[in-house]
Amino acid sequence: MEVWIGRDGERHGPYTEADVRQWLASGEVSPADLGWYEGLADWQPLSVLFPSAQAATDETATIPPMPPVATDALADVASFRRRLGAWIIDYLILMLPATIIGFSMGAPAALARFSAQLKAGVGLEVAAAEYAHTMHPAALLALLAGFIYYALFEQSRWQATPGKRALGLRVTDLEGQRITLGRSLLRNAVRLANVVTSLIPLICYLAVAWTARRQGLHDLLAKTLVLNGRAGDTDTRPASSTGGSTFSA
Known part of the structure; x- marks a missing residue:
């Protein structure tokens, strides 16, 4: 579990639960400091979140500075669920140009021939193979359109496709920059x-569910992250109970 610590209106972290417990026990953080982790509706004192890890220190002593944060520990990595939702939105958007490309490159005629072959007793495998061969150029062009769509939007000022932006996500490098x-x-x-190799569900996206910073294969190789928060947003703290909780493909 990753824990954020709030002090003086600033958020620090994320830290592991073990580290927070250790710092509480040693007095490096105060039980009065606020904490938050994914699933909580609002910030709560560390004394409430970790009652068994109280610091054996004088509460009137000066509160020490926060433990240092690793330089690549960026806030709010997006969850698999939110990234999947963004992908679905983008997929629906890209269906329009894909449909236009298909119709302009003979999809109606190819479908009519496919249906006629089935009625004439031609095997489904044979008819489907012919249809796929006929529409192969259109499929490649649709893939190219999708590639351009993602590449241009993700390096733009939005740092996101319309689907990602709709769900409040952005693509960054490992330092959180455009x-x-x-x-x-x-x-x-x-x-x-x-x-193209039909491995995208297995390799490219499923890694998001188990890598430390929710990175897919494409993120790992390009050294990118997908974070919560739209580009230009200044307040990226976890939402309070009045604004809903933050759920971190």
Whole structure:
């Protein structure tokens, strides 16, 4: 479990639960400091969150500075669920240009032939293979459109596709900064390669569920992160109970 600590209106972390317990016991953090972890509706005193790890120190003593944060410990990595939701939105958006491309490149005629072949007794495998062969150029063009869509939006001032922006996400480098066009092209070239090889659900996205910083294969190779919070937002603290909790593909 990753724990955030709030002090003097600033958020520090995330830290592991073991570290927080150790700092409470040694007096490096105060039981009065506020804490938050994913699933809580609001910040609570550390004494409430970890009642068995009280510091054996004088509460009137000067509160020490916060323990240092690793330079790459960035806030609010996006969860698999939110990234999946953003992907679904983008997929629905990309269905429009894909449909236009398909219709302009003979999809109605190909479907009509496919149906006629089935009625004439041609095997489903044969008819489907012919349909796929006919529509192969259109499928490649639709994939290229999707590649351009992702690459341009994710390196833009939004730092996100419309789907990611709708769910309050942004793509950054490992320092939390806007990515370059070259890095965006690399990130999405990995995604494109996984689409072509039909491995995208297994390799590219499922890693988001178990890697430490919720990175897919494309994130790992391009050294990128997907974080909660739209580009330009100044307040990235976990939401309070009045604004809903933050749930960190």
